[in-house]
Each structure stands twice: as structure tokens, then as C-alpha cells.
Amino acid sequence: MSHLSQAEINEQVKMLFDQIFNREKPITKKEQLAIPPQMMPAQDEKIRSHNLEEVALGYSAEQARVEAMRCIQCAKPACISDCPVEINIPGFIKHIADNDFQSAIDVIKETSLLPSICGRVCPQETQCQLNCATGKFNKSVDKAVAIGRLERFVADWEREQGTITPPEVKPETGKKVAIVGSGPAGLVVAADVRREGHDVTLFEAFHKLGGVMRYGIPEFRLPNDIIDQEVSTLEKMGVKFQKNFVVGRTRKLLDLMKKDGFDSIFIGTGAGLPMFMGIEGENLVGVFSANEYLTRANLMKAYDETNSDTPFFHSKNVAVLGGGNVAMDSARMALRLGAENVYVVYRRTEVEMPARVEEVEHAKEEGVQFLFLQNAKSIKGNDKSRVSGMECLRYELGEPDSSGRRRPVVIEGSEFMLDVDTVIVAIGNGSNPLVSQTTPELAVNKWGNLIVDKKMKTSIDGIYAGGDIVLGAATVILAMGEGRKAAAAINEYLQD
């Protein structure tokens, strides 16, 4: 992890850079595989745990080029097929190594529209980097080529040049497409459909665009100005935005076609329904869904106490229930909002945590405490109905379950009290039911996810769906992959 200072990292990379790029003989594959992985410079943990600024600072050009040389340009690259949108990864990395960053970003943009976001938030270790040959050779996925960091580097480089050119838009077709939800799936569909010359309007319930990227993922992982930048590119392409518009309430879904003349609709309303544990005390004052906690902090800017009107709950000791990225974001946010002790309570062990390894490391460095093989049994309150503690149980690993993971089993009589005044529940989200509840014609499965065919079409002709509303809570890049498929189907549908 990045315990080296920026200066130390710079010094190391300088040496490597000279060895690799200023030499007489061409570099051999063996030498390439021996290049050490480039560390990501990060804000000092003592400083960053008190601010909202981005933690990971990004590669320098030298670092990016050295890291790019770790890619051995496989004949059959596994990374491409492991990427949900199949970016030509060796192709763009080769351009970075050759110091041609413009060509690198051009290659990425052939398939991915939001590289500065994906480079930051994708779980690369389980996707493109999972089967990387360099990682396999070095016997660790942590030593795979840092594809995500390189993607981020070129996307940031382009933004800093100020030369982002919006994709070309074909002549107007006169066909109207409505997109419901401005999260990653909706943004991708908007761009792809607009490129074909259709008139695109994007509807968003909130007063800010970006979906989970805005209200969920904190600025210390994904700065808001990056979302704004992506949105402004869409605006330049002629995509229209209708904020403060709840489809299903402000307008019924089908009325968008009947009353407003939209020819096709894409539903990308996501998985925004928070799940609770169903334990005693969950409605006490001081118990929050992660969605509420993060929405207050991120979207409503409650962290900015001097300016924001939205209050946040002042906590001393916080328990976060869950082990995914949302749990990490909540825990790290709680620290930044001034909590003294933040515990992540997870009923399995560290290896089973679904959160990104990098986020877990960052959380540990910042002082988040992890309580593995433990879980909440009930939440206790004082005479004012405020959280005064959490009763926990200890677990041990039992036999493997159907998924192959060893199942956590309660240790009888292991109850103990954790001294907390705040509990944040981050055990997952269900699909947002608002559109399906107000549109009975839409077919949903038993979890409330919309049912779609191979082309992402719902049970109603002309209406398509994708992202978490179909998948259940998944990742930004999967939502984008689905958006691309749906956009292609919409463009085909509108052809004649």
C-alpha cells in the first residue's frame, strides 16, 4: 500500500523510467514482468481522514508509462473479455507506453463513455485485472497490470488538457427517447442514443444528476466535478435534462409515450431501496440506512456544516453493519464527520468481504476498526429512544454453503455489548419499486427487478431497462454494459 510519500514515489519511478525508456537494447518480456507494480500516491491518512478530498491522487505521466510497460501485450488478452464493456485494454496501454496519451483515450472511448469514473470505482481486481498474465506470472492479482489506474490516468489527462470533444451526433431523426434515471446506465444510454440523432430527454428525481455516483459514492472516492464534466459532455451533444421529476408520480411512465410523444423509454432507476436487518431497536434515533447517511453527507453536503441546511447526526461511536463498498463509504464518511470510533461489523471474515480491497486498505489506514465474525442481535436505546448500545453475537465458520463459502454459525451464548451511539445499516439495497408500482403493466420478478429479454426490452414494446433495476445492486460498470446493450436495441427499434 502507499506508505511512500509522493516524493519517494517520484524518485523511485525516475530510476525505473531511465532503466526502461533510456536504454540501448529493447526490453525483454522477462524484464517487463520484473518491473515492480507502480504504487498509487495517496493523501496522507492522518490528514485525509478529516477532509472530503480525493484520497487516491493518480499516476504521474512517468508512473503511467512505467506501469504500461508491465503489460506484455498478450496474444489472447483475458483482460478484454473480463471487462463488461470490452475495452481494447492492451491497445490503449500500448499507446501510454509510447507516450501517445491522445490515442490511448481515443481507444478507450470506442467502447467506454465514462472512463474517469470507471477507472476510479470499478472493482478491477475481480474484472479486467483478475486474469491478467502479468498478475498470474507474479502469482498475485495485486501484481496485475493496474488497468484501472491507467484508464483513470488517460481520462484525467484528457480533462486537464481541456480538449474533451463531444462525440459526433448524426442528423436529427425526429424520434424522441425518454431516459428515466441519471445514474451510470442512464448516462450511457443517453449518449449512445443521442449519437444516432434521436431527441433525448433524461428525467431525474433529485436536484442533481449522477444517481449513486452523486448521492452514494463520496467525493473522497469520486469527486463531483468529474460527474459534472461527464454530464456537460452530454449537454454539449444536445441531451436535455429534466431534474426534480419523479417518473411514476410527476408523470406516469406510459404517459411519457401517450401524452408527451416519446417513441421509446429506457428505465435506469437503480436499486435504491434500503434493506434493514429486521432486529429489535432498528427504529431508534441514531439508526440510519447507509443510503440516508450518505445522501445527507454527499448529495445534501451535510459535511459542510457552515453552509448546508441539512443536519447530520453527531456521533462518537459508530457501528456500520455490512462488508461491501457502501459499508466502507459509510464508515469512512463517519470518521470524516468527526466520530471517534468507527466499527465495521461483519459476520464473515475479511476474505469474504465484497468491498474492494483498496477501499478496505484505505479504511484501515484511516483508523476504521473491523470486527469480523460478529453481527448485531439487537440495538438498545435510552429513555429518549436514542441508541445507547448494540448487542452483538460472535460467529464461527461452519460447513460450506451452496455458494461454496463457509457459512457463519452463531456461537451460542456469545452475546456482548458494543458501546455505540450510532448504527448505520449497509447490508444491501433492493430495486426501487416506484416505477413498477405505478405501472402495473410492467413485468417484475419476485425481488421486484424488471424482467427484460436479451435485448433489454421489458414486457412493454418500446420500453427498455438496465442496470440495478434489472440486476439488483451491482456495479457501475455492469450498469454501463447493460446500458450499451439497451441503447443498441433502442436504436435498432427506432430505425424504421
Place this chain on the structure above:
Amino acid sequence: MAKILHKEQLSADVYLMRVHAPLIVEERKAGQFIILQTDEEFGERIPLTIADANEEEGSITLIFQVVGKTTTELSQFNVGDDLPVLVGPLGKPTHIENFGKVVCVGGGIGVAPLHPIAQALKAAGNEVTTIIGARNKDLIILEKEMKAIADNLIICTDDGSYGRKDLVTAPLKELCENEATKPNMVIAIGPPIMMKFCSLTTKPYGVFTQVSLNTIMVDGTGMCGGCRVNVGNHVKFVCVDGPEFDGHLVDFDNMMARLSSYKGLETEALHKCNVDKEFEAKLEEKK
């Protein structure tokens, strides 16, 4: 953006505004609410019930009491100003049918959300008795409007400065006690404590009592659960499952505790706001 078309002060702290929102007018039904912000960047989101709508003008009527920073700021908006954020209609509409005899109880500012419901109940053929309660005469709102709807209007004030010197629960109890006036349904809207006691009043008589809950909200679309309440031992989200629930099943004590989650902070925000105003007033004087 929603333009303010009309503004008037109904009582010391209570304002009425008609706001241009044609899409909301088209879809809204009795019992639904909106969420607004007085500032897009840093404003908080507050829920307000739609008190009325004017189809010709394309406007909805909002009635609010100045109780904190955001409502103070809202009261300083004038005709011609744009509300930066207005979203709705939200929540489930009130279930309206011909129940027979209904009693509509409104406490304080709660008379505003009660108005469209009483209107719809009357239109559905119900015999409507309305009870309006307030601390004193100056805080009675919409008397004329309610009188136009109700078959029978009872006014109560805490200090006896107007109407009966009673709490709203007194006439409600009398109506329940008498077989000839016993309602088929009661709807009570007002401060949580008043809705709690209305529910306790009707419970022994087995009179179905609907309440409209006013919890803390953030998004208003069901994605955070900040507004959750216990209803008959089930967790419900007021913004999507409500705002109306069976008053005999609501855990009012937990709801009131949750309403005070940010108590200290709210007072601080309002204080800061008042200090700002004083400061501004002093600046004006210097000019």
C-alpha cells in the same frame, strides 16, 4: 424552477403561496405532498402538503408555518421569485369513498393538508363534520374554506379566544359517544401529539381513524428510510407507503422521538438565521 404567483400571510407565522407547477396540478390528488428546497446547492429538502390546486392558473397552494431556518427563508420569497427545487406530487393519495359520516380533525397548520381531503370526501357524498383546533384565534386558518365544505364546523381554541375552549378531542369524543353522530371514519391531521390523542379517543369506539404523518424526510421517493415509522409492528416508509396510516396502529411515541433527532441542530440553524437577519437589518440601517 417554480414561480411564485401569489403570497399572503394567514396569521402571525403562517403563509400561503400559490406556485406555478402545471405538471403537479395535472397529477396531484388529495393527500399528496411536494418536497422543496430554498437553495439548490445547500438547501435542505422539506415536505409540504398540497393544500389546493388551481387548474386554470396551473398552480398548487402551499401553506406553511415558520418553524425553522428553511420555512423562515421560504417566507422571505416573494411573488415573481422562483423556487429552485420543487418536486411532486409525492406519497399515496388519500383513499376516498363514500364512508357515510366522516369527521375531519385539523390541528394548527394541519388544517392546510386537511382541506383537499375534506373537499374530496365531500365530493364523494360524505356527510362531513370538521373540527378545527388552534392555540388561539389568530392561529385559525382556512375557516371560510372549511365552512364552505363542511356540513358542520366546530372550532376549538386552547385559550377560548374563539369557539369552544377545548382540545379537539373533546368534541370528537362527544360525536363518537352519540350513536346518531358516531362517525364511520375519522381523519386527523396536525401535530403528532394531537393525532396520537385523536387516535386514543376513537379507539374505544372502534372508529377507523386515519392520520397523516409528518416525519423527517430527505428524498421523499423511498430510497433512504429516514421517514420510517412502526405501523402495527411493521416498518413503513411515510413517503411511499403513506403519508396516511391507521392511527390505531401507529407507534406515535417512536415517531415523536425520531422527529427530535436533530433538535439541537435545528435551533442552532434557526438562531444563525435570525442572527443573519439582524445583521442584515443593521447593514440596511447603516446605508
